[in-house]
Each structure stands twice: as C-alpha cells, then as structure tokens.
Amino acid sequence: MDAIGRRREADISVSDAGEFGLIARIVARLPQGEDVLVGPGDDAAVVAAPDGRVVVTTDLLVEGRHFRRDWSSAYDVGRKAAAQNLADIVAMGAVPSAVVVGLAAPSDLPLSWVDALADGLRDECAVIGASVAGGDVVRSEALTVAVTALGNLRGREPVTRSRARPGDVVVVAGRLGYAAAGLALLLAGHSDDPLADAHRRPQVPYAAALRLATAGATAMVDVSDGLVADLGHVAARSGVRIELASDDLPLPPELVEAGLAVGIDPLSWVAGGGDDHAFAATLSDEAALRAMALLADLSVPVPFAQVGRVVAGPGDVVFVDNVPPGAAGHEHFAG
C-alpha cells in the first residue's frame, strides 16, 4: 500500500490493487439488502428465493461493442449492465433480488473506473430493490462486464413468451427507439444531445412491467433487440401471428427531430432499435384495461401504447399497413 499511497489516486490501476484489494474495495461500496442471506466474501452468495423458485438471466457487455469509454462513463456502464439484466427478470413477472458481476479488466484500468462501475451497478439495482451480492474480477485485454441477475416470482406463474393467444392486444410500456436514436446521434458526433443519454443509460420501467404481469399479461418480453425482432420471438414461441400497424407505433417529436438531424427514418428506430428495455406484452382486452388503470397509477408516468393484435397464424410478425425500414432488429454476430 505504500507504493500506492505515494501516487495520485487517478493513476492507480487495478493491477496496483491486486485481486483481493480490488474486491475489498468494490465490496465496501455495496450495501446488501435483506434478500441477501450471505453476501460477498465467501465461495458463493446465498439469496432468498421465498416461493421456492429463482429466475435467472445473464448478459455480457464488451467494450467497443456494447459501450465505448469515450461515450459512456463507468457509472453509466454499470447502470446499463445492471438494467439490461434486471429488465429480463421483470419481463418474466419477477421482482429482482440480487445480481452477481464478473469483471474482466485490462491491468491499466483505473481503479476509479471500477469504483464508478460498482456505484452504477449498485444504484441501478437499488431502483428495484436488488443488491450486488458477489462477483469475480480477472485480467483481460478486453474490458468485459458479465452480469447475472436473480429474481423472485412471489408465487406468480412466470410470464413467458409462449402463451400469447389470438385475440390478445399487443401493448408496449416504456420508450422505443430512444437508445437507437442516441447511438445514431453519437455516431454522427452529436455527443451532447440529451437523446445520447438514452444510449448511455436506459430508463427501464420496471414497475410498469410488474404491473403488466399483475394485470394478467399472457406473454411479455423486454425490448432489447428491437420491437419487431422481440415480438417475433413471442409470435414464434406462441405459434401466433402478431399484426402491427406503423401508424400505431409511438413516434415522439424528439425522435422525428433526431431523424431529420442524421437523415434516418425515425420509425426504423422505433420498430427495430433495441436497448431501451421497454416491455412488450400481450393481454386480453379486459386485462389490457386493468393494465392501463394500474399503469396510470404509477408515481412516475410511463409511456403506454397499444401497437397491435395477436391473430391465428404461422408464428410471425406482419405490418398490416407497410413494412418500416430496418425493422429486423439486430443480431449480435451479423455482418
């Protein structure tokens, strides 16, 4: 610690701290909620799973593919890494309880970056009452954050992708196209545009998703690959056709303006852009009315729109008016 003490804080890297010093430093930033029965510092954590089931999902974020250090702060990367996993948990109708985090870091990564990452993970988890209960740090040339989130169904059946029924309406709670617009603005050099923050850090309407589940959603998915792509998973797994109309997709003025600024059809962001982690759900008409009432009661308003209908069909998504450009969503290995 003497060698470290003589240097400026900003110069200290993860390799100076060593694995155990680094872990101790991270753990000190992470309060543990009541769902965490055994927290960091043992071979494994122990988390409450009160109804006898645990919901689990994992996602990797790789520098250069999912974030850029010159565009996003470490805090934002932490928020985003937690958010996209927590969104998957609530899309099942479950309440997040804890996350564990793997960090692969270059040896010259500043310790201050790791501190801010941990703070971002912690704060995003706190939004929905979860804790960062454990993790692993290793050295790698490629800065990579691997998050696994756990959740509790509280006695409810999981809301899967496979039970959408003909006659259901298709609704979306949350924002669509903002992260894609933000990324396009960043790529075009408009890093100060407020929309760029939508790429840096999604605003995930967790509470809205849980209310859609409570209202009786037959299927639900978090929009991570794009509305059309993710509804395509629902249609395929449920064996139904989902009919959308471009006119029903929400197209806020700020997206129209951004589209004009960079010369891109903003509807392509709404239909095909991922990473906002809105929630698309199918519900009976009656359940949709219940959902509207429950969502209207949220303390922070969440955009809510009916965007389509489930009909009998071959497991696909079709536009009944026209096909918007770029609606196919993205595949992480494409091109």
Place this chain on the structure above:
Amino acid sequence: MDAIGRRREADISVSDAGEFGLIARIVARLPQGEDVLVGPGDDAAVVAAPDGRVVVTTDLLVEGRHFRRDWSSAYDVGRKAAAQNLADIVAMGAVPSAVVVGLAAPSDLPLSWVDALADGLRDECAVIGASVAGGDVVRSEALTVAVTALGNLRGREPVTRSRARPGDVVVVAGRLGYAAAGLALLLAGHSDDPLADAHRRPQVPYAAALRLATAGATAMVDVSDGLVADLGHVAARSGVRIELASDDLPLPPELVEAGLAVGIDPLSWVAGGGDDHAFAATLSDEAALRAMALLADLSVPVPFAQVGRVVAGPGDVVFVDNVPPGAAGHEHFAG
C-alpha cells in the same frame, strides 16, 4: 443456411451462424434437468429453489489467462469453466442445480469449438446433476466464458468461511498441486504428460465436499487460489490461526517426479497451486471421524488428509515446521 450448407463444417464460424442460429445450435445440445422449470429461450430461466434460498457464484475464464486453445480443447474449457463454479457451490454445502453461461467470442471462432464448449459445460454439470439453463453470446476480440452457477442447500445452513473454531482439525478432500504441476509441465513443453490433463480439466470431488458438509464441517473452501491462500481466507474470516505442517501435506510420487523434471519444489504446488478444486474444511475431531467414514463410502475414492489444526490466534496461517516456497497462492492481477 444455403451459404453455410455449401461450406465445410470446420470452416463455419459463429458469425456465419448469427446470434439466434448460434443460440439454437447450443440449446439443442443441452438437456434440461428437473430443477429447470423454464429453460433456454425466454427472457430468463426459472430454476427450483426448494428450500427458499439459492446459492449463487460467478467466474470468468479468459483465453490466454485461464486457458490456451493450443493446450486445452473446447470441451476441456467447458468442463473447467463449469467445474470451478460448481466447486464454489458445493463448498457452501449446496447441491448445484443449474448454470447460465455468457460467451464472448471472436467472429471467426469455429462453430465446432462452441459445440464442444457446450458439450463440456453440459457433461461437467451432469456429473453433479445440474443443467445449463440459459446464456448469452456476444462478439468480442477476447474469447471469454462467464459461468454463473446456482445451488440448493436442501435445508442445511450454508458452510461459510467464518465459523472455524480453535480445536478443529483441518482436512483436505481431493488433489492438491496437480493442476499447478500440469501447468508447469505445459510451460516446459511436456504437453503429452498425463499430469497436463490436471491443468486442462480438474477432477472435482463434489460428492466428497457434500459429505464434509453433512459430517458437520464448521468452515469449508474450495482450493482455487492455493491451499495456504484459501485457508488464509478461512483464518481471517473466522478470526483464528491455522497451523499447518509441511510433513502433513500430501506429496504423491507423480508430483515429486514432475518436480524433478522441471526443477521446481513440488511442495510449492501442493501448498500454493490452485485450480484443482480440492476442498479444505475444518471440523471437530468427532465430525472429522464422521467425515472419514462418509468419504470411505464413496464409490470413487477421493484423497483425504488431515493437514493441520485450528488454534486461537490472529487470523493467519502458519507452518509449524518450515515455510514451503511459493506458498502464497496467486492473485489474478499480480505482476
């Protein structure tokens, strides 16, 4: 698929398959056990946690740091990635139920490598009755495997690192120093030596760890960083001193032979080598006798040795005869 169909199987890369094709291909190789209530293909998996708690741990393996593709097959990497996480679960006294896996892969990684990785993960999980219940694949320059394992305590209190008591004996079940010896042989060019396989794929005595828990272990740890380092965590967390004697450490003839071949004191592997995932536990004399009886009853014999004693003291590990070289264990960011 037509473009792929025209090429030789060995030439097909993950980028040819695309994310969804790759996931479908992996999932087809992964049978789901009865603990998996909702398996791959949804936003998240749902896993049984029958006693209302879930044990969770996560580890990253990075190419070049934790494995080399010219030394280890993809199948071996899969076995090892699963093993080191499953070992953490059983070190808590829990029975593994499921793992989820994040794979960050270069776009030119052969699909056959991914297939074999999935097979290795599946087969190591099957050793202890767990399933690969979900995952994520992304593109990265650095081949990285992130595994998170879940487990079930079956009503038992978790066996942590913090309850070793003065008077307990310290025992080890499993092999010590083999993986370190294997790595030294590989580094020296002896890639055909049978000991090299101990580096490629640990033989984790899961059942032995569970029997140590059943016998009443007061503390337990899987030896991943080295016996002295990992017992150091137990000593520190329990606020006790652990006394070891070099003469009591198991030193099998094959390690002596390997030490002579590469000019390294084999005791340094036994005391300081990680990655074999033996289990070190503390127990009362009476519980240690129960453990010996339970371990003698295993269908596959597991090496078992008493290596030391817990005494009152300041939370450290000391050798009562002499200090073996290289006994400090390794830190992932050191050097």
